[in-house]
Amino acid sequence: MTQSASIPILKLKEFLIVSIQTDLHDRMAEQLQYSILHRISETGAKGVLIDISALEMVDSFIGRTLADTAKMASTLDADIIIVGMQPAVAITLVELGLSLGDVKTAISLDEGYGLLEEMRAEESRNDDEEEKVGDAEVESETESEDGK
Amino acid sequence: MSKVQIKEESDIVKARSVAKEMARDLGFGLVDQTRISTAVSELARNIFAYAGEGEVYIETDWDHRKGIRITFTDQGPGIEDIDLALQDGFSTAGSMGKGLPGAKRLMDRLNIQTKPGEGTRIIIEKWLDK
Numbered sequence: 186m187t188q189s190a191s192i193p194i195l196k197l198k199e200f201l202i203v204s205i206q207t208d209l210h211d212r213m214a215e216q217l218q219y220s221i222l223h224r225i226s227e228t229g230a231k232g233v234l235i236d237i238s239a240l241e242m243v244d245s246f247i248g249r250t251l252a253d254t255a256k257m258a259s260t261l262d263a264d265i266i267i268v269g270m271q272p273a274v275a276i277t278l279v280e281l282g283l284s285l286g287d288v289k290t291a292i293s294l295d296e297g298y299g300l301l302e303e304m305r306a307e308e309s310r311n312d313d314e315e316e317k318v319g320d321a322e323v324e325s326e327t328e329s330e331d332g333k
Numbered sequence: 334m335s336k337v338q339i340k341e342e343s344d345i346v347k348a349r350s351v352a353k354e355m356a357r358d359l360g361f362g363l364v365d366q367t368r369i370s371t372a373v374s375e376l377a378r379n380i381f382a383y384a385g386e387g388e389v390y391i392e393t394d395w396d397h398r399k400g401i402r403i404t405f406t407d408q409g410p411g412i413e414d415i416d417l418a419l420q421d422g423f424s425t426a427g428s429m430g431k432g433l434p435g436a437k438r439l440m441d442r443l444n445i446q447t448k449p450g451e452g453t454r455i456i457i458e459k460w461l462d463k
């Protein structure tokens with residue numbers, strides 16, 4: 186059996202860090218997707234940095250797997266940031282006709298980490314606002330009932 | 334020249350790395366090397382997915398042209414409608430339909446010969462002397 190256990194997933198505070206250091210064949214990409222999602226649900230991580238700076242190419246399969254992983258992670262309430270895509274890889278992806286969907290990208294791990302923290306801060310602000318709106322609705326309902 | 338048999342999934346990786354290495358040795362820049370290895374990855378995967386097995390043949394000298402030419406041959410089911418298969422988004426596998434049209438955009442030439450029931454031969458080229 187081919188091993189993908191060689192791609193470690195590290196936890197740093199509420200985030201996970203994955204650094205792909207090997208050319209990914211299809212099954213490895215699928216296994217990595219599974220492992221990342223599994224670790225998110227296991228740890229409750231709120232974000233994942235996937236460092237692909239060592240990847241010399243991203244074809245339709247790897248591209249789709251990354252985009253799918255991000256989509257699935259967001260249903261687990263985690264954001265995914267793709268870090269360090271080589272310029273040649275980015276150019277080729279566009280020519281191939283592939284977009285990574287709304288997957289966020291960053292130049293470096295530092296930038297990616299900052300981005301995750303910003304996104305988290307914004308999301309918790311939004312959550313607070315939603316709560317307030319929810320309270321207001323309840324109040325107005327009560328009021329109108331009183332008015333009858 | 335170099336030949337890679339496609340029999341299992343990891344052979345896709347082998348084919349694209351051999352092609353990239355040969356492209357680099359020939360003098361292609363990094364972006365072209367990446368275009369070539371990505372196109373090879375797509376077409377080798379198609380062999381594996383649709384024909385089960387086949388062969389990738391890579392050469393750097395033909396007809397006095399300077400560049401790389403890669404031939405993908407299989408004895409699989411063939412492609413029924415070439416024009417359709419080259420359209421973005423067309424897939425008989427419920428996939429994205431990016432492989433063939435994408436490979437065509439990434440290379441200078443892509444030629445398909447196929448006969449339903451007999452197999453497929455796809456030739457791609459990238460030239461250094463345009």
Ligand SMILES: Nc1ncnc2c1ncn2[C@@H]1O[C@H](COP(=O)(O)OP(=O)(O)OP(=O)(O)O)[C@@H](O)[C@H]1O
Nearest residue numbers: 379383411418424425426428429430431432433453
């Ligand atoms: N070697 C082949 N033998 C038989 N049919 C093929 C072969 N290569 C491609 N095809 C057919 O052409 C269609 C288009 O191929 P293409 O690679 O563009 O898209 P895909 O493989 O369906 O999706 P994607 O590559 O985006 O995952 C395939 O769905 C398949 O029907």
Ligand SMILES: [Mg+2]
Nearest residue numbers: 375379432433
């Ligand atoms: Mg394909």
